[in-house]
Amino acid sequence: MxxxxxxxxxxxPFLMEGMFVTIWTSILGTLIGCFIGLFIxxxxxxxxxxxxxxxxxxxxxxxxxxxxxxxxxFHFAIIPSFGDFGATTSLVVTLALNAAAYIAExxxxxxxxIDRGQSEAAHSLGMNKIQVMRYVILPxxxxxxxxxxxxxxxxxxxxxxxxxxxxxxELLYWGRAATGEYYRVWEPYISVAVIYxxxxxxxxxxxxxxxxxxxxx
Numbered sequence: 001m002x003x004x005x006x007x008x009x010x011x012x013p014f015l016m017e018g019m020f021v022t023i024w025t026s027i028l029g030t031l032i033g034c035f036i037g038l039f040i041x042x043x044x045x046x047x048x049x050x051x052x053x054x055x056x057x058x059x060x061x062x063x064x065x066x067x068x069x070x071x072x073x074f075h076f077a078i079i080p081s082f083g084d085f086g087a088t089t090s091l092v093v094t095l096a097l098n099a100a101a102y103i104a105e106x107x108x109x110x111x112x113x114i115d116r117g118q119s120e121a122a123h124s125l126g127m128n129k130i131q132v133m134r135y136v137i138l139p140x141x142x143x144x145x146x147x148x149x150x151x152x153x154x155x156x157x158x159x160x161x162x163x164x165x166x167x168x169x170e171l172l173y174w175g176r177a178a179t180g181e182y183y184r185v186w187e188p189y190i191s192v193a194v195i196y197x198x199x200x201x202x203x204x205x206x207x208x209x210x211x212x213x214x215x216x217x
Contacts, residue, residue, distance in 0.1 A: 007187040011178045018171040019195055025088065025170065026157040029095030030103075033156075034149070036096065037103030042133075044108055055104070062101035068162055070094050075166045091163040091170075099156050106148045110141035143214045150207035154200050161196075171195060 043055035062070065074097075075090035114137050122132040164172040171192055178188035 004184060004187055007178055007182055007184060008191050011174060011188065014174040015171060015191055015195060018169055018174040021168065021170040022157065022160050025092050025095065025163065026153065026160050028092050029099055029156055030153045032096035033099030033103050036100035038107050040100060040104035041107030041111065044104060045111070059101045059104055062098050067098055067159055070098055071162055071166065087163065087166045087168045090166060091160065091168045095156055095160060099152060102152055103149065106145050106152065110145040111137055113144055114140050146207065146211055146214060154203055157199060158196060
């Protein structure tokens with residue numbers, strides 16, 4: 001097979017630039033998703049049916065429709081109605097809102113896994129609901145949520161490649177650009193695959209270290 005290394009060398013700076021866009025859009029999407037997800041997860045645990053229902057349908061919508069369709073909806077219809085924002089904004093917003101639906105379930109499962117007796121004991125010490133959640137429930141639940149949250153970030157990292165379709169200059173975008181210029185498939189896409197593999201392996205290793213650290217505390 002004729003493998004042209006010169007194409008990889010020429011596009012390596014662009015691929016590195018795209019890699020950083022991939023990383024920071026994924027991090028931003030995960031952080032915003034965690035904030036929204038915590039709010040939705042707590043809302044889903046409400047005992048009042050009328051309060052719980054909007055959160056349930058939020059999770060149902062974002063888990064029940066393809067991420068690509070959500071990206072098109074936000075990029076071509078919803079976000080333009082709020083102003084002239086770029087494709088990167090559309091990608092971050094879509095990733096954050098989609099991740100929030102999955103992270104909400106992670107938060108809900110983590111919080112509900114803590115024994116109810118602990119919150120009752122904290123209430124007996126005079127803590128209100130917010131203090132019980134802040135100082136008793138969430139710190140313990142967080143340790144159990146690290147593995148699924150890490151998996152969600154890895155999934156989001158790979159899902160960010162959909163941004164190439166709306167011209168976000170992330171990793172796959174530059175791989176497609178090289179393919180379009182040279183009409184070559186192997187070199188650009190193997191390069192993109194290797195970079196994604198390195199990113200996910202490094203992230204997996206870091207998460208394993210974090211799990212061990214919290215497990216020994």
